[in-house]
Amino acid sequence: MAINVKVNGATRAVNAEPDAPLLYVLRNDFELNAAKFGCGLSQCGACTVLIDGVPTRSCVTLLSSVGQSEVTTLEGLGTLAKLHPLQQAFIDEQAAQCGYCTNGMIMAAKAFLDSNPRPTEAQVRDGLAANLCRCGSHNRIVRAVLRASQSNGRI
Amino acid sequence: MMNAPRLTRRDFTAGLGGIVLAFSLSPLALTQQPPRLPGSLQTNRMLSAWLAINADGTATIFTGKVELGQGILTALAQVAAEELDLPLARVRIISGDTGRTPNEGQTAGSQSIENSGTALRHAGAEVRAILLDLAAQKFSVPADSLKVADGVITAADGRKVSYGELAKEADLKREATGKVAPKPSAQHRLVGQSSPRVDLPAKVTGGAAFVQDLRLPGMVHGRIARPPQYGARLEAFDEAKIRAMPGVVAVVRDGSFVGVAAEREEQAIKAVEALSASAKWKAGPQLPDPARLYEHLKTMPTQDTVISNKDAPLLASGAKVVEATYRRPFQAHASLGPSCAVAQLRDGQLTVWTHSQGVYPLRGTMAQALGMKPPSIRCIHMEGAGCYGHNGADDVALDAALLARATNGRPVRVQWMRAEEFMWEPYGPAMVMEARGAVADGRIVDWSYDVWSQSHNMRPGDPDGINLLSSWYLADPKPPGPARQAGAPNFAGDRNAIPTYDLPRQKITHHLIKDSPLRTSALRTLGGYANVFAVESFMDELAAAAGVDPVAFRLAHSKDPRERAVIEAAAKAANWKPGEKGNGVRGLGIAYARYKTIATYNAVVAEVEVDRDSGRIRVPRIWNAVDAGLIINPDGLINQIEGGIIQSASWSLYEHVRFDRDGIKSRDWATYPIMRMPDVPKIETVLLNRPNDPALGAGEASQGPTAAAIANAFAAATGRRLRELPFDPARVKAVLA
Numbered sequence A: 001m002a003i004n005v006k007v008n009g010a011t012r013a014v015n016a017e018p019d020a021p022l023l024y025v026l027r028n029d030f031e032l033n034a035a036k037f038g039c040g041l042s043q044c045g046a047c048t049v050l051i052d053g054v055p056t057r058s059c060v061t062l063l064s065s066v067g068q069s070e071v072t073t074l075e076g077l078g079t080l081a082k083l084h085p086l087q088q089a090f091i092d093e094q095a096a097q098c099g100y101c102t103n104g105m106i107m108a109a110k111a112f113l114d115s116n117p118r119p120t121e122a123q124v125r126d127g128l129a130a131n132l133c134r135c136g137s138h139n140r141i142v143r144a145v146l147r148a149s150q151s152n153g154r155i
Numbered sequence B: 001m002m003n004a005p006r007l008t009r010r011d012f013t014a015g016l017g018g019i020v021l022a023f024s025l026s027p028l029a030l031t032q033q034p035p036r037l038p039g040s041l042q043t044n045r046m047l048s049a050w051l052a053i054n055a056d057g058t059a060t061i062f063t064g065k066v067e068l069g070q071g072i073l074t075a076l077a078q079v080a081a082e083e084l085d086l087p088l089a090r091v092r093i094i095s096g097d098t099g100r101t102p103n104e105g106q107t108a109g110s111q112s113i114e115n116s117g118t119a120l121r122h123a124g125a126e127v128r129a130i131l132l133d134l135a136a137q138k139f140s141v142p143a144d145s146l147k148v149a150d151g152v153i154t155a156a157d158g159r160k161v162s163y164g165e166l167a168k169e170a171d172l173k174r175e176a177t178g179k180v181a182p183k184p185s186a187q188h189r190l191v192g193q194s195s196p197r198v199d200l201p202a203k204v205t206g207g208a209a210f211v212q213d214l215r216l217p218g219m220v221h222g223r224i225a226r227p228p229q230y231g232a233r234l235e236a237f238d239e240a241k242i243r244a245m246p247g248v249v250a251v252v253r254d255g256s257f258v259g260v261a262a263e264r265e266e267q268a269i270k271a272v273e274a275l276s277a278s279a280k281w282k283a284g285p286q287l288p289d290p291a292r293l294y295e296h297l298k299t300m301p302t303q304d305t306v307i308s309n310k311d312a313p314l315l316a317s318g319a320k321v322v323e324a325t326y327r328r329p330f331q332a333h334a335s336l337g338p339s340c341a342v343a344q345l346r347d348g349q350l351t352v353w354t355h356s357q358g359v360y361p362l363r364g365t366m367a368q369a370l371g372m373k374p375p376s377i378r379c380i381h382m383e384g385a386g387c388y389g390h391n392g393a394d395d396v397a398l399d400a401a402l403l404a405r406a407t408n409g410r411p412v413r414v415q416w417m418r419a420e421e422f423m424w425e426p427y428g429p430a431m432v433m434e435a436r437g438a439v440a441d442g443r444i445v446d447w448s449y450d451v452w453s454q455s456h457n458m459r460p461g462d463p464d465g466i467n468l469l470s471s472w473y474l475a476d477p478k479p480p481g482p483a484r485q486a487g488a489p490n491f492a493g494d495r496n497a498i499p500t501y502d503l504p505r506q507k508i509t510h511h512l513i514k515d516s517p518l519r520t521s522a523l524r525t526l527g528g529y530a531n532v533f534a535v536e537s538f539m540d541e542l543a544a545a546a547g548v549d550p551v552a553f554r555l556a557h558s559k560d561p562r563e564r565a566v567i568e569a570a571a572k573a574a575n576w577k578p579g580e581k582g583n584g585v586r587g588l589g590i591a592y593a594r595y596k597t598i599a600t601y602n603a604v605v606a607e608v609e610v611d612r613d614s615g616r617i618r619v620p621r622i623w624n625a626v627d628a629g630l631i632i633n634p635d636g637l638i639n640q641i642e643g644g645i646i647q648s649a650s651w652s653l654y655e656h657v658r659f660d661r662d663g664i665k666s667r668d669w670a671t672y673p674i675m676r677m678p679d680v681p682k683i684e685t686v687l688l689n690r691p692n693d694p695a696l697g698a699g700e701a702s703q704g705p706t707a708a709a710i711a712n713a714f715a716a717a718t719g720r721r722l723r724e725l726p727f728d729p730a731r732v733k734a735v736l737a
Helices: A022-029 A085-092 A102-115 A121-127 A138-150 B009-013 B072-084 B112-139 B200-205 B239-243 B265-278 B290-299 B359-370 B393-404 B418-424 B469-473 B528-546 B550-556 B561-573 B634-654 B703-718 B729-736
Strands: A002-007 A010-015 A048-051 A054-057 A070-072 B051-053 B059-063 B091-095 B147-149 B152-154 B160-162 B220-224 B233-236 B248-254 B257-262 B280-282 B302-310 B320-328 B340-346 B349-354 B377-381 B412-415 B431-440 B443-453 B506-513 B586-594 B601-611 B616-627 B682-687
Touching (some): A002 A022, A054 A102, A085 B200, A102 A121, A102 B200, A121 A138, B059 B072, B059 B112, B072 B091, B072 B112, B112 B147, B220 B393, B239 B248, B239 B265, B248 B265, B257 B265, B257 B393, B320 B528, B349 B359, B393 B469, B431 B528, B443 B528, B528 B703, B550 B561, B550 B586, B561 B616, B586 B703, B601 B703, B616 B703, B634 B703
Parallel strands (some): A002 A070, B059 B091, B349 B377, B616 B682
Antiparallel strands (some): A002 A010, A048 A070, B051 B059, B152 B160, B233 B280, B302 B506, B320 B431, B431 B443
């Protein structure tokens, strides 16, 4: 049964069960690599996407629940040729080690900055508290989010 | 800088026609003693094993070391580009591929810079000299009259020739001589620069960056139904029902190993959930009682080795004797992304894409587990989530291969589930450290130290066993190798058990526990974390007994100027005030170690705040100073050191594997919590560059000092001592009571 999903501005069809987690559809059917499987339990944040602008754990989001909502993945924020200010800031601050949490950090930061465009450092830390990083890149990630919040580009 | 590996299907499948190139040692006459070559050139002696000059003017480096998130490929590219006089963007990297790269064993022990970096440095210098000789012949001028910039060789009269034009003539199929000196550090233009990581652009844009992102044509998804506990045996399951489930392509059972391959990932997960629900298992052996874990460890059979024994007459009678016992629990790698591999079996050739730390050892051990010959297997490294040592990376490669035998040539991708990763990864071992020392007149006059630990190295590659999880559950089970004493200079459970201080008397004994009640292997630093925690806590306990400030006490026992320099630099950065007392809730503590006693120097000062009511410790700030010899990439070094500090703060404040008699209870991030963003300390790092000393790895330098610095800061703040990790609220309240 084909189900339509709006992803990064396009409507795409997928043959999957309605109870398929959105994460696997994004990764395996739409070949969007950014969202990662980390826990499947909504605990770590590696799979974060935006659904109508709201940061959402795609590992526990059923395909059937997406409906007409707009799904935005990291690929939808910017590209290598035209980086989003957050992506640029993560490169400028070298804000990763392994990079497995990076997708979730950027997507959570995007939603966070949309509602808090000029945050303090403490607010950034609280805003990303639900996203886990295991390599210890936290302080760089905070600096990258603060840098992006100070850039003139769209956030 | 956009030379991040772009992973396309074409790249994944290119060259997989079953051709396996062998990098043999160069033919040497048996009677001839080969010259000692620098770094890994000693064991992989051909220049062509390390470097290729391409017609398009690029160079390709081949390294047996792999990217684990530590930035090693960027650093190695810098080293090679430096010696070749090429821009970094024109260096391509092939790493960790049994079909294409040298065998450098494991990427472990902070040795990639020392081994692979040194090899590339010398090979690069030699290849540059070969290219210069070719140009000199072409122009009929002396080689030393030529200049090189950006891969173009220019003669005094202005004639030019590029590396690309010389690529065909440059014969690198020759043994390195080791006789071409690398550049002196004063001439470095890339080494010493904070070159941005080559892998980050793909990682911030959703490019295919990880083995988890590999999608091959016809690929199916596999999952394994693990036993409910160690050693449980599969008695029955409803195979017909599982085979009839949607999308199921194969159900593979071999003894107590059972897994499913399905068209879609969620179908594989559902099938394995149903399989597990229908499975009957015969219970495995009980685990030790966690309440008596440390007593239990000391009663187990051990292999005892005195690793240092230095006797001198006791200098003073009436010395003050101090005794203390320190404990470290089982701790998990807890990689953010569960382990993953893709395997394909076609025409008798098995190809495995893996985030293993050692593709060659994995290949050899997989061959034994599968009853294949090593040349029939090719292991190709692709990145996984940061591993911090031996996690499930190798195990899942065998899992994928076992399923790939049943999918008629279709590639199988297996990613472990979260609970599977926590329950089945090999942990960093629980350890007991007993220290006894004596001080007189402000100095240590006696020191004895005993450490008990299970093995820290149960990796694939063991000659006497198969260190791959699923092989232990096959119908014809192949057990793991024995726990082994590693020995000097790197040691294992006894890593950093020998203090670097100048002590007149010392006796250090390692008690290697031969059994494995819980599965253990290499976690970042091996025993270094726990031993430095114990040794450096004990140094403070002795300093207190001697009535000497901790910084002054360490300096009084240090003769190594580099050691003194990092201790002094860290104390200065933290504005350390000798003799300053904590106020019951806040304090500073210092700790220091030279990793492995032969590598990177790191001194750490931690500030702690103690909430005496809740028992919660916060670490708002850390200062540290590091000497890793010649610095290749300052920002990369800071990233490794500070990442190590944060990971150690997490280990030290929160982490222990929960279990009871029936099995492992840490199964997710709620039952194995780690440090979160608001609790992460702010860190200041002082780099002490030593341009004329060898470059040293730094991925494991800061974990031990951080744990001890936190414990020492807590003692400074409260007058009480935390001797058992982690410093969780219950333990803190008990110590303060």
